[in-house]
Amino acid sequence: MQIRCKASAGTMQSSDLMVVVEPAETLRIDIDSTVKKQYEHLIRARISATLEELEVSAGHIQISDRGALDYAIAARVETAIRRAAKE
Amino acid sequence: MSNPESDRPGGSARLEARRLIESCGLRFEPDFDDLAELYDQGHLVACGARAGYVLKMLAIAPSHQGGDLLGELLTRLIQSGLGAGQDTLFVFTPPQNVPSFQALNFRLLAAHGQAALLEHGPGFPAYLAAQSARITPGRNGAVVINGNPFTLGHRHLVEVAARQVDRLYLFVVREDRSVFPFEVRFRLAREATAHLANVTVLDTSRYAVSAGTFPSYFMKRLDGLAEAQMRMDLHLFTQVLAPPFHLAARFAGSEPLCPATAAYNRVMAEVLGEAGIDMVEVPRCEAGGLPISATRVRAAFAAGDFQALEALVPPATLDYLRSPAARAVAERLSQMEGT
Numbered sequence: 001m002q003i004r005c006k007a008s009a010g011t012m013q014s015s016d017l018m019v020v021v022e023p024a025e026t027l028r029i030d031i032d033s034t035v036k037k038q039y040e041h042l043i044r045a046r047i048s049a050t051l052e053e054l055e056v057s058a059g060h061i062q063i064s065d066r067g068a069l070d071y072a073i074a075a076r077v078e079t080a081i082r083r084a085a086k087e
Numbered sequence: 088m089s090n091p092e093s094d095r096p097g098g099s100a101r102l103e104a105r106r107l108i109e110s111c112g113l114r115f116e117p118d119f120d121d122l123a124e125l126y127d128q129g130h131l132v133a134c135g136a137r138a139g140y141v142l143k144m145l146a147i148a149p150s151h152q153g154g155d156l157l158g159e160l161l162t163r164l165i166q167s168g169l170g171a172g173q174d175t176l177f178v179f180t181p182p183q184n185v186p187s188f189q190a191l192n193f194r195l196l197a198a199h200g201q202a203a204l205l206e207h208g209p210g211f212p213a214y215l216a217a218q219s220a221r222i223t224p225g226r227n228g229a230v231v232i233n234g235n236p237f238t239l240g241h242r243h244l245v246e247v248a249a250r251q252v253d254r255l256y257l258f259v260v261r262e263d264r265s266v267f268p269f270e271v272r273f274r275l276a277r278e279a280t281a282h283l284a285n286v287t288v289l290d291t292s293r294y295a296v297s298a299g300t301f302p303s304y305f306m307k308r309l310d311g312l313a314e315a316q317m318r319m320d321l322h323l324f325t326q327v328l329a330p331p332f333h334l335a336a337r338f339a340g341s342e343p344l345c346p347a348t349a350a351y352n353r354v355m356a357e358v359l360g361e362a363g364i365d366m367v368e369v370p371r372c373e374a375g376g377l378p379i380s381a382t383r384v385r386a387a388f389a390a391g392d393f394q395a396l397e398a399l400v401p402p403a404t405l406d407y408l409r410s411p412a413a414r415a416v417a418e419r420l421s422q423m424e425g426t
Contacts, residue, residue, distance in 0.1 A: 008169055011162040012191055014155050018162065020169060030209065032192040062174075062209060064165075064192045066158070 003059035007083035010076040017065035017073060019080040024060040027051070033065035046070045050077045059084070103131040104144075111146040119143065120171065123163035125156060135160045137167050141299045142178040161191055165207065175208035177299050179319075196294075197322040204300065204319055214292045215331055221287050225253030228336040229328070231295050232257065233381070235265040237275040237404050240340060240379035243372040248338035249283045251367070256332055258291045262298045264305045266385065266419050271407065278403035294328055296320060307347045317354050325362035336365040343371065343378055374398040388413075389420040 006022040017033075029047055031040055043065060050073075051061070061077070068076070104124060105115045119136035126132065133156040135145035142164055147156050168176050177196075178188060185195055185203050193205035228248050232241055249255040257280060259273045273290060280286045291297065296304050301320040303313035328334065337359055342349040356366040371378040379399050387395040388408055396405060407413055 006169070008166065011158070012165060013158040013162065016158075018165060020174065030213075032194075032207075034190055034192060064207065066191065 001054045001056050001081060001085045003056065003081065003084040004086055005084055007080050009079035009083065012064065012066065014066050015068055015072070017063055017068040017076055019076045020062040021077075021080045021084045022060050023084075024058055027056075027058050027061075029061045029063070031063045031065065033063065033067070035065070035067050042070070043073060046073045047077055050074045051081070054078060054081050056081055104134045104146075107131055107134055107148060108144045108146045110148075113144050113146060115144065121164070121167040123160055123167065125159055127151065132156065133160050135164055137164050137171075137173075137176070139299060140168065140173040140176055140293065142176050145178070145180075157187060158191060161207075168208075175206055175210040175213075175293075177204060177206050177293070179204055197319060197326040199318055199322045202315065202319060204323065211294065211327060214294065218289060221289065222332060223254050224333055226335045227254045227256060227333045228252035228338060229256045229258060229324075229332065229334045230338050231260065231291065231324075232276065233260045233265055233296065234267075234272040234276050235381045236267045236272060236384060236400065236407070237279050238379050238381055238384050238400050239374070239398075240372055240381075241276070242279050242401050244338060244340050244369050245280050245286060246283065247369045248336075248367070249286050251338075252336060253285065255283075255286045255338075256334070257286055257288045258295055258328075259288060260296045261291050261293065262296070262305070264298055266416050266423070271412075271416075275404050275407060279401040295324055304347070304351075307345065309347045309350055313347065314350070314354065317351055318358060321355055321358035325359060325364060329362070329364055334364060336367055338367045338369055340371045341368045344380060344382075385420055388417060391417075 003021050003023050008018060008020045010016055010018040012018055029044060031043055033040060033043060043063065047061060047063065104122060108115045119138040121137045122134060124131055124134045132151040133147040136143050145160065165176065168174065178193065180188060180203055181201060182198055182203050185205065188205045189195065191207070193207045194210065196204045196206055196211065228251065230245055230248055234241055245255065245257055257276055259276050261269055263269050273288065277288045280288060293299055298305060300323060301316045303316050324337070337355065339352050339355060342352055352368060359366040373379065375398065384396065384399050387399065393409070396408060
């Protein structure tokens with residue numbers, strides 16, 4: 001899937017996250033999280049896995065996370081990507 | 088629990104927001120781009136506004152504090168910002184509210200006295216990443232100019248400063264609130280300092296003298312609010328810009344004419360001194376017995392006095408002022424004279 005335009009998904013509520021994706025030539029994932037110190041590697045791994053499943057190889061992915069569980073991370077990232085791919 | 092603003096008659100909604108904002112001890116300012124409002128059983132319980140990239144008037148009714156209404160409010164305002172191309176948002180808040188915003192992934196930029204400034208989004212780390220190739224170690228210095236447009240006074244200041252530091256960063260104010268557009272101000276600063284090997288011209292983004300943090304600068308106003316903004320701007324300089332750029336000194340031209348700029352220099356010496364950064368005031372150079380200033384250049388340009396301009400601006404600026412591209416600026420200047 002290709003990120004064709006800027007799109008977002010999610011909220012800033014506790015236990016949720018907000019995802020903003022936009023087109024870019026390479027893949028870059030920036031994570032802000034209230035639990036960044038403990039869990040950044042797990043959040044990043046979940047995002048990378050989701051991007052792989054959706055066959056996304058380029059784009060700028062920005063995450064503002066408030067302690068979301070991994071299935072919420074996957075769902076929000078997927079929604080943002082599908083919106084950005086204009087599906 | 089939340090309904091869009093359009094569910095209610097516009098006038099009464101705004102009045103209710105105003106009442107809530109004022110009941111929280113904040114001042115209602117009508118100049119915003121978007122107002123987010125949350126209702127509970129028909130009553131407004133939380134609201135907040137976005138003016139450009141600055142969030143303001145965030146108010147939550149005392150009966151509804153302690154929950155996650157701030158999160159819901161910020162979801163709305165962040166979405167509103169994204170829709171308007173503002174990915175990074177600023178918020179000013181009293182120091183005791185800093186943790187509430189940090190819990191929403193806002194990063195603290197600067198704090199002093201009764202105010203703290205935080206941002207959400209790519210913000211400063213993204214700005215820094217874009218500049219990282221231009222950052223060199225050593226005892227570096229900074230000059231911050233609007234350069235509206237670049238004068239021989241600016242060039243003199245930069246030349247004097249560049250001799251005293253390893254690398255001089257010439258920050259050009261990004262904000263497009265001046266008659267000369269940013270692209271022109273930036274390019275002229277670059278061309279007029281190209282002969283100085285240790286000078287790097289950078290864009291301030293919104294991290295120095297921006298309309299979001301220091302709006303009174305652009306109105307040349309001088310009162311309590313202007314001084315608070317001045318202090319925040321200078322704390323932003325010492326706390327955010329200075330460490331990554333290894334800034335040990337900041338240079339500014341002495342200000343014999345404008346009281347607002349003179350006050351800025353005075354507060355600069357104080358705030359920078361506290362942070363262990365030297366503030367060096369360089370005597371302004373003169374032409375025809377009067378200090379060279381961008382104000383003087385604009386007046387001469389508006390009057391079409393190119394003979395006077397030759398003594399006030401470097402060749403790069405003179406070439407630009409003579410070019411057809413500068414005609415639109417001349418028109419804007421003469422319109423401003425008329426009003």
